[in-house]
Amino acid sequence: xTAEDKVVGVIGGMGPDATIxxxxxxxxCTPAEVDQDHVRMLVDQNPRIPSRQLAMxxxxxxxxxxxxASAAGLEAGGAEFIVMPCNSAHAWENDIRAAMAIPFVSIVxxxxxxxxxxxxxxxxxxxxxxxxxxxxxxxxxxAGGESVLQTADELEDTLAFVDRIKAxxxxxxxxxxxxxxxxxxxxxxxxxxxxACTELPLVLDQSMFSVPxxxxxxxxxxxxxxxxxxxxxxxxx
Amino acid sequence: xTAEDKVVGVIGGMGPDATIxxxxxxxxCTPAEVDQDHVRMLVDQNPRIPSRQLAMxxxxxxxxxxxxASAAGLEAGGAEFIVMPCNSAHAWENDIRAAMAIPFVSIVxxxxxxxxxxxxxxxxxxxxxxxxxxxxxxxxxxAGGESVLQTADELEDTLAFVDRIKAxxxxxxxxxxxxxxxxxxxxxxxxxxxxACTELPLVLDQSMFSVPxxxxxxxxxxxxxxxxxxxxxxxxx
Numbered sequence: 001x002t003a004e005d006k007v008v009g010v011i012g013g014m015g016p017d018a019t020i021x022x023x024x025x026x027x028x029c030t031p032a033e034v035d036q037d038h039v040r041m042l043v044d045q046n047p048r049i050p051s052r053q054l055a056m057x058x059x060x061x062x063x064x065x066x067x068x069a070s071a072a073g074l075e076a077g078g079a080e081f082i083v084m085p086c087n088s089a090h091a092w093e094n095d096i097r098a099a100m101a102i103p104f105v106s107i108v109x110x111x112x113x114x115x116x117x118x119x120x121x122x123x124x125x126x127x128x129x130x131x132x133x134x135x136x137x138x139x140x141x142x143a144g145g146e147s148v149l150q151t152a153d154e155l156e157d158t159l160a161f162v163d164r165i166k167a168x169x170x171x172x173x174x175x176x177x178x179x180x181x182x183x184x185x186x187x188x189x190x191x192x193x194x195x196a197c198t199e200l201p202l203v204l205d206q207s208m209f210s211v212p213x214x215x216x217x218x219x220x221x222x223x224x225x226x227x228x229x230x231x232x233x234x235x236x237x
Numbered sequence: 238x239t240a241e242d243k244v245v246g247v248i249g250g251m252g253p254d255a256t257i258x259x260x261x262x263x264x265x266c267t268p269a270e271v272d273q274d275h276v277r278m279l280v281d282q283n284p285r286i287p288s289r290q291l292a293m294x295x296x297x298x299x300x301x302x303x304x305x306a307s308a309a310g311l312e313a314g315g316a317e318f319i320v321m322p323c324n325s326a327h328a329w330e331n332d333i334r335a336a337m338a339i340p341f342v343s344i345v346x347x348x349x350x351x352x353x354x355x356x357x358x359x360x361x362x363x364x365x366x367x368x369x370x371x372x373x374x375x376x377x378x379x380a381g382g383e384s385v386l387q388t389a390d391e392l393e394d395t396l397a398f399v400d401r402i403k404a405x406x407x408x409x410x411x412x413x414x415x416x417x418x419x420x421x422x423x424x425x426x427x428x429x430x431x432x433a434c435t436e437l438p439l440v441l442d443q444s445m446f447s448v449p450x451x452x453x454x455x456x457x458x459x460x461x462x463x464x465x466x467x468x469x470x471x472x473x474x
Contacts, residue, residue: 015272023282041282045276047274167271
């Protein structure tokens with residue numbers, strides 16, 4: 001890390017395990033021999049942020065204010081750009097952008113961009129939660145290309161597994177169930193899959209699938225390192 | 238997590254992998270079913286902090302100013318007490334305390350307290366780095382009881398393994414070498430060992446040793462959760 005490198009701000013805690021997974025992936029994809037080679041990150045590991053799934057159903061407190069406060073705090077602390085390893089929370093991206101003057105790097109745009117590379121011109125399958133789906137984030141980003149979407153039942157089944165992962169259950173049953181949900185999208189024509197929930201990479205990996213699997217946490221980590229080390233220019237704020 | 242729970246500030250990045258290990262241990266020892274049950278932590282994952290080992294030899298920039306700035310930033314961001322998962326950096330504990338008005342919870346005091354419980358009244362063996370040793374942190378905390386200390390050569394050997402862990406090498410050679418260094422202290426009479434460097438718990442665990450092993454990262458994580466959840470009162474600032 002040199003003086004020119006950028007300080008990363010991380011709106012985290014959604015869930016806390018997914019944030020640790022993100023930090024670990026950032027570490028693994030940074031070329032480093034000593035501590036000082038690594039990327040500096042200010043991490044708000046904030047599980048107090050209200051549930052994104054409940055808010056999207058109109059049943060819980062709106063997380064927008066807490067997300068905006070987290071972003072503003074990270075900027076005040078010295079962050080030069082912001083990332084957020086939670087897909088559903090991107091439904092409140094506008095609240096976050098309005099609260100700060102530094103760039104926000106979207107996990108949605110980053111994941112879709114990678115999936116397009118991996119799928120060739122084929123359809124992209126979206127494995128996600130009802131909250132993230134209802135926000136339409138990925139559907140908007142995937143517009144202009146073919147996609148394969150989950151049914152309402154499949155989305156609820158995915159969330160049930162995600163909630164088990166959040167409760168600490170990474171057993172074979174969870175893994176098998178999620179793999180089966182992904183392979184249904186392949187059976188319906190998907191040539192690549194996006195794991196569009198940061199809990200999913202805690203149990204899923206490429207070896208389990210018959211088509212390329214884009215892990216949203218992993219591609220955001222790679223993008224974060226490239227931006228922090230100046231290998232890519234920062235986007236506009 | 239309830240509104241009464243305390244926000245933890247973490248001066249991290251020394252090394253970044255050790256900070257992730259600390260966060261993971263905090264997560265694992267928190268009773269939680271959903272995100273909102275977890276402890277909120279503001280983490281300054283700051284590998285830019287100058288080398289503690291070099292500074293202790295008089296060869297590098299003093300890390301005191303960077304550590305104090307990190308502490309002040311975490312307090313400004315809303316932290317209610319501060320922990321630091323790096324033993325050697327505790328040599329600059331006074332700079333940190335002077336920079337803020339919230340309590341600082343020492344990994345040294347926490348580890349020694351646990352080691353006394355585990356060793357009965359027997360001698361405590363100290364596995365650490367030359368920088369941490371030269372600062373005399375653990376020797377002061379262990380005064381009044383028997384301890385078994387490493388020779389200068391053993392301290393340098395420990396640091397060589399620590400530097401390999403920081404470079405990403407967690408191979409069997411590193412594990413075996415460190416275990417052998419620990420067992421030498423046992424051979425010289427230690428009834429418990431303190432792994433007084435937060436890189437060590439990345440490769441060592443209790444199963445490798447013939448006496449109780451106190452992992453400084455683990456006991457700090459347990460203490461952090463107890464304080465954050467109000468199971469223990471915060472110490473004075």
